[in-house]
Amino acid sequence: MPGIDKGYQVDLRIKTLDIARQEIITRDNIPITIDTSVFYKVINPEYATTKIENYMRAVMNYTQGALRDVIGNMELDEVLTQREKISREIRKVVDEETREWGIEITQIKIQQIELPENMKRAMAVQAEKEREKRAAIIASEGEYEASKNIAAAAKVLSQTPGAISLRTLQTIQDISQEPSQKIIIFMPGEISNFLKKFE
Template sequence: MITVPIIVFPIGLLVALVALSFKIVPEYQRLVVFFLGRFQEVKQPGLRLVVPGIQQMRRVDLRVITMDVPSQDVISRDNVTVRVNAVLYFRVVDPEKAIIQVEDYYNATSQLAQTTLRSVLGQHDLDEMLVEREKMNADLQQIIDKQSDAWGIKVSNVEIKHVDLNENMVRAIAKQAEAERERRAKIIHAEGELQASEKLLAAANVISQNPQALQLRYLQTLNDISNENTTTIVFPLPIETIKGLFEKAPVKF
């Protein structure tokens, strides 16, 4: 009666130990295993054996992580203060480095993204921040990826989401845009006047070389006037005719 518990207890403990030793690793994860505190191996997906107490393990997810970079106050190169936030896409490509080389790779990558965002955008003017986002995204991705490579991190993309301005700056930009539109309108109007004057000059040259063309234009103008509802018709006379009349009939006072 006394020997039964002594035999059953070690068997139950052994079964529990074996059950705890088997780990299921999904396809998107890796197990970083340590043997008595020293790195041993990175276990691949499947059913894996990890002996409790002797081996320790850390699970690492290899899927792409989407990280929202908190809004940062940035002073541009032309001394304009803006608030900028971004989104970062990265994943772990070396589980051993991600566990051994840095305490918390997620937090470390977040801090690195924040400092890099302030540093890179501070080297650009406000107009560049608003227009050349693709270039700045590429610069941010390259810098963050290079610095996080030692942690086994691969940064695939960085996107600037918002560049927030204060109300005074928004009004100033609106005034600048309105002035730019007025400037373009005046230039277009001046170009139109120049082209019109060139066409009129060309037409005058053609008419001066061919008097019959002037007579045809005169008759066409009379036809246009007769088709309109008007009670007054003005008959233009050539300047040469008017001069001839004054020369033949001198004015007496």
Template sequence: MITILYIAMIVLLIVAASLRVLQEYERGVMFTLGRFTGVKGPGLILVIPWIQKIQKMDLRTVVLDVPSQDVISHDNVSVRVNAVVYYRVIDPEKAVIQVEDFSTATSQLAQTTLRSVLGGHELDEMLAEREKLNHDIQQILDKQTDTWGIKISNVEIKHIDLDESMIRAIAKQAEAERQRRAKVINSKGELEASQNLLEAANILAQNPQALQLRYLQTLNDISGDKTNTIVFPFSSDLGKLLVPPKS
């Protein structure tokens, strides 16, 4: 009787050791005597002790913080850049068999790719075209990690840190650009004003009566100023215009 109980207990222990429960977001890569025999899960999985081995893989998106990297831009400006990478395992078999540690491999690849891509652009492009750079880095990483069963869903450059001297230089450059634009706008305004004056002068030259009326309007405008004595030319044509002809 005791022997039967021992046997029953041993069987129960073996069965308990053989059962695995995988969550909905988990998969199990099964090896039988060292050979890959399939991907299991989710749910209850039976593993034969000492013969089969199962390695769990999490399929949820992982947020990878890329450490700050020293980057020299294409125009020889030294900056420190850090980023964040979002990735997930889409092929558990490749993630286990094709690479020893996919997490470390993805992190190292992200660091080198970040330096390589940003080093091929000038500082102005880094600051103004961040969305495009994110897309370029994501495309490169996704292509290289595909053989590992990894999908790079997004890459975001978080910070681009500059030296104080470079910040001051950029501020001076921005101020110079604002002054240049102001001068361009002012010159365009003067050009338009001169063109309008030329058109008005041509119209008045073609119509002497309009010129005389302009004289009268000018007199009316300055008549309210009593602090100065104003001498205004009065032509004979204007007198003819003001005095009606005798019938």
């Protein structure tokens, strides 16, 4: 057409931009490396081609800056547990800047957060301690339940005439199934007679 030097074809579909890995220092001075992807689309082709020279590079730069600002104000525990919140905050910041170029940021996705090796080891040790603690609690709860059962059984036996003798006979039968061993068993009522021999 007269008066037009050249035309541009602009893809209006959602596109993905992988942000270069970058190291960021958290508020508690822990260096972490983050991989991030940006999902964006052109909503105004005219602005995208006339208001900025390279909107892809601009989106990348703004995203990197927003990552540093947001994560730099958070502690490591927050970063590891609040990825969705971080993504929303960064998307909001970058989208506000890029709207004037006709670009909409649809999503920011944190792909990976990598910790220093010493932090990985420390966290592994802490996780192992937590597992041991939970196992000890479970074991103690089991022992507590077993002790209650034993106490209840002892109460029943003490209140039932002949029950102790019957239980003793059952125990002797169980022992007899084991490999031959010389075992001395005192029946209830005989222990006191045995002890009198040594008086």
